Amino acid sequence: EAQVTQNPRYLITVTGKKLTVTCSQNMNHEYMSWYRQDPGLGLRQIYYSMNVEVTDKGDVPEGYKVSRKEKRNFPLILESPSPNQTSLYFCASSLWEGGTGELFFGEGSRLTVL
Amino acid sequence: AQKVTQAQTEISVVEKEDVTLDCVYETRDTTYYLFWYKQPPSGELVFLIRRNSFDEQNEISGRYSWNFQKSTSSFNFTITASQVVDSAVYFCALSEVIQGAQKLVFGQGTRLTINP
Numbered sequence: 001e002a003q004v005t006q007n008p009r010y011l012i013t014v015t016g017k018k019l020t021v022t023c024s025q026n027m028n029h030e031y032m033s034w035y036r037q038d039p040g041l042g043l044r045q046i047y048y049s050m051n052v053e054v055t056d057k058g059d060v061p062e063g064y065k066v067s068r069k070e071k072r073n074f075p076l077i078l079e080s081p082s083p084n085q086t087s088l089y090f091c092a093s094s095l096w097e098g099g100t101g102e103l104f105f106g107e108g109s110r111l112t113v114l
Numbered sequence: 115a116q117k118v119t120q121a122q123t124e125i126s127v128v129e130k131e132d133v134t135l136d137c138v139y140e141t142r143d144t145t146y147y148l149f150w151y152k153q154p155p156s157g158e159l160v161f162l163i164r165r166n167s168f169d170e171q172n173e174i175s176g177r178y179s180w181n182f183q184k185s186t187s188s189f190n191f192t193i194t195a196s197q198v199v200d201s202a203v204y205f206c207a208l209s210e211v212i213q214g215a216q217k218l219v220f221g222q223g224t225r226l227t228i229n230p
Contacts (some may be wrong), residue, residue: 033218043205103161
């Protein structure tokens with residue numbers, strides 16, 4: 001089954017404790033991206049990757065890091081989480097198709113930073 | 115800069131009513147793509163439709179239809195004979211390629227509640 005898998009789905013942590021949210025897709029997609037969803041703000045892009053070893057900042061990259069060492073994986077790293085990073089996070093992937101591909105989303109990871 | 119506005123934050127209707135969700139976008143490009151996604155209470159994001167800027171034909175899929183009008187920069191979504199299962203948050207999104215990278219911007223979302 002074609003899917004994007006995120007882990008963990010739910011996490012409560014404390015300020016400053018490093019954490020990683022993993023994302024894996026099995027569709028051989030070139031493009032992957034992370035979004036955060038906050039009430040009244042819709043989804044905002046954090047980072048994206050157009051292929052292995054190619055990553056770039058989205059609209060709200062502060063406080064996050066990513067890596068793309070393999071095509072299927074695109075982890076999101078919070079080196080020192082803060083309460084304003086409490087949010088619902090989505091990983092997504094798509095075929096490149098010149099930048100017009102349909103995005104397939106993971107089920108979301110709800111993160112609470114105390 | 116790109117922008118997507120969904121002016122309706124929440125809509126509540128009674129089952130079997132028709133309902134239209136508005137989406138207005140801003141872009142300076144002539145080539146772009148528009149999307150609608152559904153987020154049911156379970157939280158996942160479900161792709162509904164993709165439309166490119168050169169195709170202004172309206173689209174119908176069962177009870178769902180989309181009206182794309184470049185003249186007003188709108189891409190509205192209508193659900194006919196709504197059902198309780200249509201209750202969800204609906205997002206409109208605009209995609210452009212900027213400096214070789216896909217830029218997807220979402221609207222704020224419209225929470226649709228269908229009451230029995």
